[in-house]
Amino acid sequence: MTHGVSDHPQKAAEFIADSQRAHWHDGALWFVRDKRDAAARSVPEWEQLRETAKQIKAHSLSRLPDYLEEFERKATALGAQVHWARDAQEHNEIVYGILKAGGVRRVVKSKSMLTEECHLNPFLEQHGIEVVDTDLGERIVQLRQEPPSHIVLPAIHIKKEEVGDCFHEHLGTEAGATDPAYLTEAARQHLRERFMQADAGITGVNFAIAETGGFVVCTNEGNADLGVSLPKLHIACMGLEKIIPRAADLGVFLRLLARSATGQPITTYSSHFHGPRADGALHIVLVDNGRSALQQSEEHQRALSCIRCGACLNTCPVYRRSGGHSYETPVPGPIGSILAPSRDPGKYASLPFACSLCGSCTDVCPVKIDIHHQLLTWRRELAESGHLDWKKRWSMRLAGVVLGRVWLYRFAGKAMRTVMPLLPRFLKYNPLNAWGKQRELPPMPRKSFREQYRRRHGK
Amino acid sequence: MESKQAILQALRSKPIDEQPAPSLQQNWAATPNASDTFEKMVAAVGGNCMRVRNIQDGLAKLSELPCYADAKKICSLVEGVEKADVSLDDIADPHDLEDVDVAIVRGEFGVAENGAVWLTDSGVKHRVIYFIPQHIIVLLGAEQIVHNMHQAYERLRFEQAGFGVFLSGPSKTADIEQSLVIGAHGARSLHVLLLENDGA
Amino acid sequence: MKSKTYELCEFLTDVVQVEKLAVQFPHRVGYHQSCHGLRELRLGAASELMPPPDDAAVGNNESKTHRLLRMVEGLELVTLERSDECCGFGGAFAVGEEAVSCMMGQDRIADHQQAGAEVIVANDMSCLMHMDGLIRRQKQNLPVMHIAELLAGNKLPRNGKTQP
Ligand code: SF4
Numbered sequence: 123m124t125h126g127v128s129d130h131p132q133k134a135a136e137f138i139a140d141s142q143r144a145h146w147h148d149g150a151l152w153f154v155r156d157k158r159d160a161a162a163r164s165v166p167e168w169e170q171l172r173e174t175a176k177q178i179k180a181h182s183l184s185r186l187p188d189y190l191e192e193f194e195r196k197a198t199a200l201g202a203q204v205h206w207a208r209d210a211q212e213h214n215e216i217v218y219g220i221l222k223a224g225g226v227r228r229v230v231k232s233k234s235m236l237t238e239e240c241h242l243n244p245f246l247e248q249h250g251i252e253v254v255d256t257d258l259g260e261r262i263v264q265l266r267q268e269p270p271s272h273i274v275l276p277a278i279h280i281k282k283e284e285v286g287d288c289f290h291e292h293l294g295t296e297a298g299a300t301d302p303a304y305l306t307e308a309a310r311q312h313l314r315e316r317f318m319q320a321d322a323g324i325t326g327v328n329f330a331i332a333e334t335g336g337f338v339v340c341t342n343e344g345n346a347d348l349g350v351s352l353p354k355l356h357i358a359c360m361g362l363e364k365i366i367p368r369a370a371d372l373g374v375f376l377r378l379l380a381r382s383a384t385g386q387p388i389t390t391y392s393s394h395f396h397g398p399r400a401d402g403a404l405h406i407v408l409v410d411n412g413r414s415a416l417q418q419s420e421e422h423q424r425a426l427s428c429i430r431c432g433a434c435l436n437t438c439p440v441y442r443r444s445g446g447h448s449y450e451t452p453v454p455g456p457i458g459s460i461l462a463p464s465r466d467p468g469k470y471a472s473l474p475f476a477c478s479l480c481g482s483c484t485d486v487c488p489v490k491i492d493i494h495h496q497l498l499t500w501r502r503e504l505a506e507s508g509h510l511d512w513k514k515r516w517s518m519r520l521a522g523v524v525l526g527r528v529w530l531y532r533f534a535g536k537a538m539r540t541v542m543p544l545l546p547r548f549l550k551y552n553p554l555n556a557w558g559k560q561r562e563l564p565p566m567p568r569k570s571f572r573e574q575y576r577r578r579h580g581k
Numbered sequence: 582m583e584s585k586q587a588i589l590q591a592l593r594s595k596p597i598d599e600q601p602a603p604s605l606q607q608n609w610a611a612t613p614n615a616s617d618t619f620e621k622m623v624a625a626v627g628g629n630c631m632r633v634r635n636i637q638d639g640l641a642k643l644s645e646l647p648c649y650a651d652a653k654k655i656c657s658l659v660e661g662v663e664k665a666d667v668s669l670d671d672i673a674d675p676h677d678l679e680d681v682d683v684a685i686v687r688g689e690f691g692v693a694e695n696g697a698v699w700l701t702d703s704g705v706k707h708r709v710i711y712f713i714p715q716h717i718i719v720l721l722g723a724e725q726i727v728h729n730m731h732q733a734y735e736r737l738r739f740e741q742a743g744f745g746v747f748l749s750g751p752s753k754t755a756d757i758e759q760s761l762v763i764g765a766h767g768a769r770s771l772h773v774l775l776l777e778n779d780g781a
Numbered sequence: 782m783k784s785k786t787y788e789l790c791e792f793l794t795d796v797v798q799v800e801k802l803a804v805q806f807p808h809r810v811g812y813h814q815s816c817h818g819l820r821e822l823r824l825g826a827a828s829e830l831m832p833p834p835d836d837a838a839v840g841n842n843e844s845k846t847h848r849l850l851r852m853v854e855g856l857e858l859v860t861l862e863r864s865d866e867c868c869g870f871g872g873a874f875a876v877g878e879e880a881v882s883c884m885m886g887q888d889r890i891a892d893h894q895q896a897g898a899e900v901i902v903a904n905d906m907s908c909l910m911h912m913d914g915l916i917r918r919q920k921q922n923l924p925v926m927h928i929a930e931l932l933a934g935n936k937l938p939r940n941g942k943t944q945p
Contacts (some may be wrong), residue, residue: 179602181599306764386749387695
């Protein structure tokens with residue numbers, strides 16, 4: 123990942139340059155969106171569930187500090203140890219501290235966007251600890267030494283031929299193998315070994331329940347459960363916003379989560395952890411890393427309601443055609459484009475503009491976050507805080523003035539109608555005019571509609 | 582401690598109006614027939630659900646399942662399984678369960694809308710028994726099927742330390758080009774024996 | 782202000798409450814739902830939303846424009862694979878994210894073509910300007926029309942010229 127300023131249009135253009143692949147990617151995600159539609163349609167009270175989920179999250183966020191304290195109290199009473207981390211660095215140090223104290227050398231980790239956000243793996247590796255990502259998709263990207271490109275489907279950008287090559291190199295599978303069943307079986311055997319050798323298991327958290335002090339982890343593969351029921355040490359890392367007040371709220375969220383994510387009625391494993399195993403230890407790390415600032419922001423607090431289902435990525439016409447890596451942030455797509463600038467507005471200023479404002483994300487979101495309106499808000503905020511480069515300001519202005527509907531016809535139109543036909547083609551279509559690279563400009567009627575109307579009606 | 586105070590303080594630096602929590606007692610739709618829907622949904626999520634009259638018939642049915650017939654090592658949490666040769670209580674280290682082929686376990690209840698079965702580690706020494714075997718067979722009373730997840734949570738209390746999982750079908754992944762493959766890390770197959778008359 | 786402004790089709794179906802139209806248009810029409818109309822003005826049911834099954838009025842991803850188009854004599858609405866995906870115009874987006882914007886537009890056009898549309902009709906000039914720009918650059922033969930032109934009785938544009 124680059125550490126400079128992210129340039130989504132550039133990265134997107136590079137992705138689209140391979141048109142076949144871009145269409146393949148678009149199709150793969152649309153397929154998931156289709157499955158989501160079918161699953162949502164099968165629930166008669168779908169919209170009612172979304173509304174309820176939204177309200178639960180709004181309530182939790184409005185009382186977040188109280189619920190966090192309640193959660194800590196209850197979790198501690200059950201025998202878990204709760205840690206608080208202000209930022210990624212502190213989170214990584216806490217996790218490393220626990221592992222070091224336990225004499226751990228090998229860790230298996232299930233999917234956790236939070237640990238991606240904190241760059242936990244490189245940190246632990248620097249300290250001599252081996253970390254193996256056990257979700258199949260995450261293992262694939264880990265072996266390829268690249269970040270996940272999707273929060274639910276980490277390897278959605280990779281073709282089976284490439285997985286075959288990767289496994290041939292690292293796991294010794296047959297050269298040229300592309301059968302997903304064969305490749306998955308090879309990963310199963312390879313990861314079984316790692317599960318057996320691990321000294322500790324790290325998981326993320328999907329939901330943490332204030333009233334009980336427990337938490338829920340959802341997977342399809344069973345990797346989280348296998349990873350924490352063999353070794354004695356379990357570390358669960360969670361962002362502050364994962365708190366929900368009541369266990370019964372899970373009835374709402376678990377009905378929405380998997381259906382929105384992959385079109386399944388529920389994930390294969392929805393595991394409820396309350397306290398450590400009889401012979402083991404359980405640590406829960408609560409991480410802020412910019413979340414408290416979001417919670418305090420009237421405009422963007424709602425973004426913390428996200429349950430990371432990935433539906434807004436799957437439905438986003440831009441994400442589907444530009445790929446997750448074009449966002450250069452752990453959470454890509456529409457929701458990522460809200461979260462990333464809150465952490466680093468300078469670096470991620472291009473993301474809120476990687477959006478045609480179609481609004482599909484907002485309608486697909488199971489917790490009804492007004493995603494595209496938030497992106498619009500970000501654009502204004504970034505402009506006001508001086509985070510836009512000249513190109514962006516210039517293109518915004520060009521679009522605003524020339525393409526801004528009514529203007530074109532009323533004002534610019536008249537001048538253009540006179541001037542445009544006289545201009546040589548190379549003046550109208552040049553590298554500065556992004557409109558004309560692949561598109562013709564609208565034809566100019568000799569007289570505008572208004573003029574024609576006036577003439578006909580003698581006004 | 583310092584960080585905890587700092588975080589809580591940051592979260593409380595501006596008063597936020599409390600938003601009401603919605604009631605969860607809503608008119609959630611029931612399935613037309615809970616146990617029929619459950620049976621269908623278990624199949625839909627890649628499992629296999631069979632109805633049997635009672636526990637004796639269920640045990641008799643086991644030998645018809647290839648995974649059971651072919652198994653070398655079987656661990657049963659249910660009394661009376663002939664071929665069971667691993668006793669969980671005699672195992673000190675859960676790693677020793679690595680080569681268990683089939684586990685036969687008891688489900689507390691099932692959920693019609695998604696084919697999930699609720700399993701817990703209460704009285705179960707090693708919870709890994711739900712995840713490590715190659716195949717898993719669950720015995721479940723047909724009376725114990727709720728319509729939806731709201732009803733499921735009405736049944737659950739989390740007052741003590743413990744572990745519970747909604748298990749819906751066998752382990753699966755679609756991480757390679759969205760092709761569904763059954764048997765990722767956990768069980769390669771899941772059978773549910775639905776007991777019409779559950780004496781237990 | 783809000784309560785007194787209507788989108789054209791909304792005005793025709795909700796205020797005038799037209800039931801019949803004396804318009805002929807014997808062609809296969811691809812209707813492009815503009816996102817602004819669909820998800821801001823809610824002129825139809827977006828495909829993401831799941832209306833209760835008994836709410837037939839907004840079921841099936843139908844919009845007010847669909848209803849009007851069905852009143853036009855001889856008109857056949859083609860079925861798109863993606864009923865309401867964005868065309869990629871998006872104002873500043875069209876130039877700021879030129880590559881994605883154009884690919885989105887191409888994909889929409891291709892969907893109308895595979896469905897056998899003879900013309901793309903929309904309620905939003907900007908979407909049409911964008912798609913038309915792509916079509917004309919590629920010298921393809923797929924005219925675009927604003928819904929108002931069609932309802933006003935205009936004929937299918939030939940060679941890029943509107944025919945009143
Ligand atoms: S913002 Fe909504 S749709 Fe997007 S990942 Fe989060 S919960 Fe899912």
